Amino acid sequence: MKCLGELAEAITNVGFSMYFNYEKEEGSMSQYFAFQWHITEECDQRCKHCYIFAENACKKLDAMTWDEMQKVVENAEEFCVTYGRRPYFYITGGDPILHPNFWDLMELLKEKKIPFTILGNPFHLTDENLKRLKDCGCDKYQLSIDGLKETHDWFRKPGSFDETLEKLGMIRKAGITAVVMTTVSDVNIKEVPGIIDTVVKNKADVFAFARYVPTSDEKSTGVSPQEYRELLAACDKKYKEYKNNPDCVTIFNRKDHLWTLYRYEIGDFKIPETAKEGMIYGGCHCGNCHITILPTGEVYACRRVADSKVGNVFEDRLKDLWVKQVEDYRDYRKFSKCSKCKLLAWCRGCPAVAKGTYGDFYAEDPQCWADVDGDMRA
Ligand code: SF4
Ligand code: SF4
Ligand code: SF4
Numbered sequence: 001m002k003c004l005g006e007l008a009e010a011i012t013n014v015g016f017s018m019y020f021n022y023e024k025e026e027g028s029m030s031q032y033f034a035f036q037w038h039i040t041e042e043c044d045q046r047c048k049h050c051y052i053f054a055e056n057a058c059k060k061l062d063a064m065t066w067d068e069m070q071k072v073v074e075n076a077e078e079f080c081v082t083y084g085r086r087p088y089f090y091i092t093g094g095d096p097i098l099h100p101n102f103w104d105l106m107e108l109l110k111e112k113k114i115p116f117t118i119l120g121n122p123f124h125l126t127d128e129n130l131k132r133l134k135d136c137g138c139d140k141y142q143l144s145i146d147g148l149k150e151t152h153d154w155f156r157k158p159g160s161f162d163e164t165l166e167k168l169g170m171i172r173k174a175g176i177t178a179v180v181m182t183t184v185s186d187v188n189i190k191e192v193p194g195i196i197d198t199v200v201k202n203k204a205d206v207f208a209f210a211r212y213v214p215t216s217d218e219k220s221t222g223v224s225p226q227e228y229r230e231l232l233a234a235c236d237k238k239y240k241e242y243k244n245n246p247d248c249v250t251i252f253n254r255k256d257h258l259w260t261l262y263r264y265e266i267g268d269f270k271i272p273e274t275a276k277e278g279m280i281y282g283g284c285h286c287g288n289c290h291i292t293i294l295p296t297g298e299v300y301a302c303r304r305v306a307d308s309k310v311g312n313v314f315e316d317r318l319k320d321l322w323v324k325q326v327e328d329y330r331d332y333r334k335f336s337k338c339s340k341c342k343l344l345a346w347c348r349g350c351p352a353v354a355k356g357t358y359g360d361f362y363a364e365d366p367q368c369w370a371d372v373d374g375d376m377r378a
Contacts, residue, residue: 031084031086032086033083033088035292036292037089037292038092038303039295040095042094042095043093044098044157045095045157045160048154051213051215052094063100064295064297068314072293078317083319088117091105091119096119097125106133106137109136110135113137120142127174133174134175139176139177141176141177146182147187147191148194148198155188169202178203179207181207181208181210182210183211184209184223185211185212186222189231192209196239196242206251207253208255211350211367213304215306225366232258236263258349260282261347261369271343279345282347283343283344287327287330291322299311305355306356310328329361335351336360336363340372341370343376349365351363
């Protein structure tokens with residue numbers, strides 16, 4: 001997915017020129033812009049690590065009306081026309097399929113030929129509705145696995161693990177890419193290699209993991225930088241073994257940007273000789289190529305970054321927010337550690353985890369083990 005970097009160069013004044021090339025990570029050079037859109041908070045689960053229920057488990061659940069949903073599409077389309085991009089939606093919730101107008105939205109996206117991914121639960125998927133989703137333009141369906149069976153069901157609900165694995169085959173059968181995402185914390189970090197074996201065995205098309213973001217009640221993920229590096233080393237070994245196994249259909253997405261640090265250390269990532277000083281080539285998407293819309297209409301720079309509200313989709317034009325309020329999330333010189341790091345242009349870790357841990361978007365990534373004053377090679 002190619003982002004709005006070049007555009008941001010023209011419309012912002014941070015003194016950094018920017019160019020993005022997500023060819024490797026996203027597998028496409030299409031000029032899409034990603035809108036992560038939470039249409040409802042309704043959900044059959046109450047996961048222990050859910051952002052929606054983390055601070056107030058008894059809150060009233062929000063959902064957009066159908067009229068509001070149409071306004072979101074129109075606002076996003078205007079954004080894309082303004083900046084010469086094509087919209088791509090990540091439709092999520094809650095479980096988006098529980099929204100009473102879910103299928104109206106699917107038909108609207110079909111009519112407008114806007115592609116999308118669904119991030120949802122397994123519980124309401126049938127062969128019939130998966131076929132319909134495919135017909136409406138659904139590219140990918142992402143499910144979560146947060147541990148081996150006992151841990152996953154403890155995080156989510158009894159039966160969730162088996163049902164998730166069962167639905168992977170149905171998603172594939174409908175011609176939709178089946179994606180599995182794991183949220184890693186100190187509770188499940190030791191189970192990640194076993195999760196990889198499980199998703200390969202159950203033929204997920206894509207597997208990735210991201211780190212848990214501490215909420216205001218907590219101060220850390222409980223994972224040290226060295227432990228996290230050891231996890232990446234173990235996963236890298238497994239990924240490479242599976243790559244040479246002709247029976248493995250799973251593609252491993254090295255999603256966390258600390259993969260760049262690890263790959264740099266082992267020589268799998270090299271700073272291109274053509275790289276120019278002051279350019280941004282990849283890394284954290286916050287403030288440069290995605291935006292999140294909540295069921296209340298609130299627009300966030302990133303859903304995982306606490307308090308990153310930049311406006312409201314019913315009151316503001318997204319195209320205006322992008323060049324004003326979102327600016328606060330792309331001042332790369334403010335990163336306390338990354339600004340001194342040779343991988344700044346390709347990494348920046350996960351500022352959501354930094355914000356959750358230290359209360360500062362620009363603080364150092366708590367799992368980054370880099371010695372930015374050293375040569376950073378293993
Ligand atoms: S399935 Fe998603 S939205 Fe529902 S409780 Fe779990 S994390 Fe939250
Ligand atoms: S200092 Fe920042 S840019 Fe450098 S490796 Fe760590 S997180 Fe990545
Ligand atoms: S803050 Fe973290 S979750 Fe948000 S876009 Fe950046 S890397 Fe991704």
